[in-house]
Amino acid sequence: MSDIIKVPNKRQVVKADGGKKDLAQQFYEGQIYTSIFRHDYKDNKRNRALQIVNNVFLHLHPTRVSRHAIDVGYTWGMGGITLLLFIVTAVTGILLMFYYRPTSEYAYNDMKQLMHDVPFGAFIRNMHRWAAHSMVICVMLHMYRVFLTGSYKPPREFNWVIGVNLLVLTLALSFTGYLLPWDQLAIWAITVGSNMARAVPFLGHAGPFAPEFHQLVGFGGAPDADVRFILLGGTEVGAPTLLRFYVLHTVFLPIVTAVLLAVHFWRIRKDGGISGPPMIEFHKAVTDASKLKVSVVDHLPKYEYVEGFKQTEGEQNFKEVVKKDLDTLKQKTSTKLSNLINAIDQAAEQNIKGGDDSHSHDDHHDNSNDHNKNHNNNNDHH
Amino acid sequence: MQEGLKNFWHLVSLPDNVPIIGMLGLVIFYTWQSMRKAIRNDRLAAPIEASMTDRVQVWPYLVRIEFLTSVVVILILTVWSVGIDAPLEEPANPGRTPNPSKAPWYFLGLQEMLVYFDPWLAGIVFPFLIQAGLMAIPYVDINPKGNGYYTWKERRFAIGFFLFGFLILWVFLIVLGTLLRGPGWNFFFPWEEWDAHKVVAANSRDWPELFGKFPAKNVDGSMNIGHVAIGLLSIVGYYVAGDILLRKVVLPRTTKDKDIVKKLGPLRYGTVSFFVLTCMTMPIKIILRLTLDVKYVLSTPWINF
Amino acid sequence: MADNTQEVVKAENSASTQKVVEEDKHLYFGNRRSFLSKIAWGSFFGYFGLFVFGSVRGLFNRAIYEPSKSFKAGFPSEYTPGTVDERFKSTQKVWIIRTKDGFIAQSTVCTHLGCTPRWLPAENKFKCPCHGSGFYGIMADPKETAVNFEGPAPRPLERFKITLDSDGQILINKAIAFLGEKGQWDQPGAFLPFKG
Numbered sequence: 001m002s003d004i005i006k007v008p009n010k011r012q013v014v015k016a017d018g019g020k021k022d023l024a025q026q027f028y029e030g031q032i033y034t035s036i037f038r039h040d041y042k043d044n045k046r047n048r049a050l051q052i053v054n055n056v057f058l059h060l061h062p063t064r065v066s067r068h069a070i071d072v073g074y075t076w077g078m079g080g081i082t083l084l085l086f087i088v089t090a091v092t093g094i095l096l097m098f099y100y101r102p103t104s105e106y107a108y109n110d111m112k113q114l115m116h117d118v119p120f121g122a123f124i125r126n127m128h129r130w131a132a133h134s135m136v137i138c139v140m141l142h143m144y145r146v147f148l149t150g151s152y153k154p155p156r157e158f159n160w161v162i163g164v165n166l167l168v169l170t171l172a173l174s175f176t177g178y179l180l181p182w183d184q185l186a187i188w189a190i191t192v193g194s195n196m197a198r199a200v201p202f203l204g205h206a207g208p209f210a211p212e213f214h215q216l217v218g219f220g221g222a223p224d225a226d227v228r229f230i231l232l233g234g235t236e237v238g239a240p241t242l243l244r245f246y247v248l249h250t251v252f253l254p255i256v257t258a259v260l261l262a263v264h265f266w267r268i269r270k271d272g273g274i275s276g277p278p279m280i281e282f283h284k285a286v287t288d289a290s291k292l293k294v295s296v297v298d299h300l301p302k303y304e305y306v307e308g309f310k311q312t313e314g315e316q317n318f319k320e321v322v323k324k325d326l327d328t329l330k331q332k333t334s335t336k337l338s339n340l341i342n343a344i345d346q347a348a349e350q351n352i353k354g355g356d357d358s359h360s361h362d363d364h365h366d367n368s369n370d371h372n373k374n375h376n377n378n379n380d381h382h
Numbered sequence: 383m384q385e386g387l388k389n390f391w392h393l394v395s396l397p398d399n400v401p402i403i404g405m406l407g408l409v410i411f412y413t414w415q416s417m418r419k420a421i422r423n424d425r426l427a428a429p430i431e432a433s434m435t436d437r438v439q440v441w442p443y444l445v446r447i448e449f450l451t452s453v454v455v456i457l458i459l460t461v462w463s464v465g466i467d468a469p470l471e472e473p474a475n476p477g478r479t480p481n482p483s484k485a486p487w488y489f490l491g492l493q494e495m496l497v498y499f500d501p502w503l504a505g506i507v508f509p510f511l512i513q514a515g516l517m518a519i520p521y522v523d524i525n526p527k528g529n530g531y532y533t534w535k536e537r538r539f540a541i542g543f544f545l546f547g548f549l550i551l552w553v554f555l556i557v558l559g560t561l562l563r564g565p566g567w568n569f570f571f572p573w574e575e576w577d578a579h580k581v582v583a584a585n586s587r588d589w590p591e592l593f594g595k596f597p598a599k600n601v602d603g604s605m606n607i608g609h610v611a612i613g614l615l616s617i618v619g620y621y622v623a624g625d626i627l628l629r630k631v632v633l634p635r636t637t638k639d640k641d642i643v644k645k646l647g648p649l650r651y652g653t654v655s656f657f658v659l660t661c662m663t664m665p666i667k668i669i670l671r672l673t674l675d676v677k678y679v680l681s682t683p684w685i686n687f
Numbered sequence: 688m689a690d691n692t693q694e695v696v697k698a699e700n701s702a703s704t705q706k707v708v709e710e711d712k713h714l715y716f717g718n719r720r721s722f723l724s725k726i727a728w729g730s731f732f733g734y735f736g737l738f739v740f741g742s743v744r745g746l747f748n749r750a751i752y753e754p755s756k757s758f759k760a761g762f763p764s765e766y767t768p769g770t771v772d773e774r775f776k777s778t779q780k781v782w783i784i785r786t787k788d789g790f791i792a793q794s795t796v797c798t799h800l801g802c803t804p805r806w807l808p809a810e811n812k813f814k815c816p817c818h819g820s821g822f823y824g825i826m827a828d829p830k831e832t833a834v835n836f837e838g839p840a841p842r843p844l845e846r847f848k849i850t851l852d853s854d855g856q857i858l859i860n861k862a863i864a865f866l867g868e869k870g871q872w873d874q875p876g877a878f879l880p881f882k883g
Contacts, residue, residue: 048440051441061445063439064439069444070443108473111470118749122467129468130462133401136488140405140552141408145412147540147548153529171489183471183472187474189483192485196504196505196506204506277428
């Protein structure tokens, strides 16, 4: 195992044949580079897999995906673009926060300051607004695409629900941000929007059955004691509204959105990646459409790394290396431990035997076999 | 006409309306592209996506596409941000309401509904139902086909209804609200000038009044029984008749499955029926208002439908 | 396994060095493809460099919201010769010292660590409460006034530009400071000569 995991010590400036390494090679094999990236620079299948698996941001992805999943004509890329726009609005929003004060005395003047006095202020504000509008549009287009490709069907139902909630959060983020410039456009758009809230049944002071509900519960029938008051912080859109919307817009809603985004991406991986038609050719002959399975790839790094290794070094090599290292381990350990190693050995054999490198049905079959065999072996030894 | 078109051009080129024009273009393009793929897939024995199931490595193929897309999007955003300034109108003045006074563009569909329905219905119930209905979709759709590829023939009902809801009831109403609704929320053709003093006769009546003398309130102020009866019967009758239509004609014909309702089961079918029929009350009410000048289908002291 | 990789390294290295030598014969630092590639990556990092620069530049607003540093201190007749006047000490952080020959606008910021010293007329010195720095009071030679003589203060208190405005009032501009240790107290504006 030592040969697979550790990078050979290539820190000597002098190569094996006596020649000196050039600068590039020194850099890519030096301590700084290898401590950050932990794999070498050569382009082979193993390094391509490690590039994904070893990176905290990239290992959201599996190491391999289906070819149609990278087809922009299929996915439109809208989900990824929405995420990019969310990050752009977050970054530009933070830059805007250095100048904007959410009070009715200062808000408008701070906006004017941003547009005229602050260097690059107009650019940052414009980028924030256009990225926000684009994000709402892209979120809708994303929903449109997911529906048209039926990507909400089992096993992805719950991810669609999370997506609908993300849509509502995006609209809420845009709505709360709309008020912040505190100009005529802002204040009246929000007045129109929030006046709907006074018409909530029972809980809004202008809604149906509100007086009766108020008599019963003491809440809902008065302008200063209804659901619209929670939103506005007052009976009209005013300074408290501005502060509330500011807190919602900059802290609360982004945090909730980020959390739901994490769940959304997690579900994508767990549900098998970008949706695709059932892989009919890799299952045993099934005529009943309802029995077709959607492929679900085990996302554990160990599995992906092993796959990458198999692709690079060849399966035969893989078996030999595993066997050699297990033999070494066995020699060095006690009987009890070596029995355990035998069990692992046998299980690995089963894994390799049943596994077919180019297709993915081993994902289903061999993992279950693996678990079964493991359990059986452990039982034997106890 | 000249002035009106100038006004229309001014509207279209307003900074805040530029994204809406862009959205319209993108929606039209993607609808055309996906329908083209759907028709192609339907013609073939298996969808083209099924032939692309071999695995490729994420690094470089997917990562490369993501990188290039990010670069293009940020480039577009940069050019856009340098070229077009975000609007900053006069300071907020609670004493003066501009005319027209519009909600942010993504809520214009709901603001349009305010013309035809009471605020609590258009502003609270409908958004809630839209959200609930969207979330229910995966659980009521039992059709296993079309999972992961474009199609039309295999998912006629689902796609047809969604296209109607998204393209007509959402996108079209946004465009309508942005470009064709002027002062006072009156309707203006693109070539008409926006006149803040346009007078539109508002002689609307209630639905029961079409059948005779059944006003909402009697002369002495009490509720009119005939009005309530006709109104209630109409609403109930709509749901019953609509349900029968859905159950016996629409669903079996579009899904090409005689037993679809039985397969759905009462809970799923009930959900589908409720959401579809309630959704269709919107265009029906709009048509009633525009053709017959009907304001309310049923008017009571507490709620108006 | 280790031997294999080392041999592979050897073979690959010799192959790649060979390739580089051949392509060096063309223009554009390599070949056209790598030139364009360098331009593309250069623009990519250039954009983000510009963004970072813009963000940092954006932190320096062109309009600062602070009160003006110039103020009028009233007419010379309002001040008694031979006194240190404290009327502008808290609002403008300035002592107006009138000697028999003229006026000095003196900063109240201690040159040690920025506290405000106290004027002690009985001992004729400015004494800073924070660490005990002491500065001379009104001396026969105006160049001795406010010179540090005790405590940790490294240099004398600063003087601000003091002139007579057109309407006859004293005009003090705190944006322009004169440092005694650099000999700037001789410059015009450091002292306002006034008799009577």
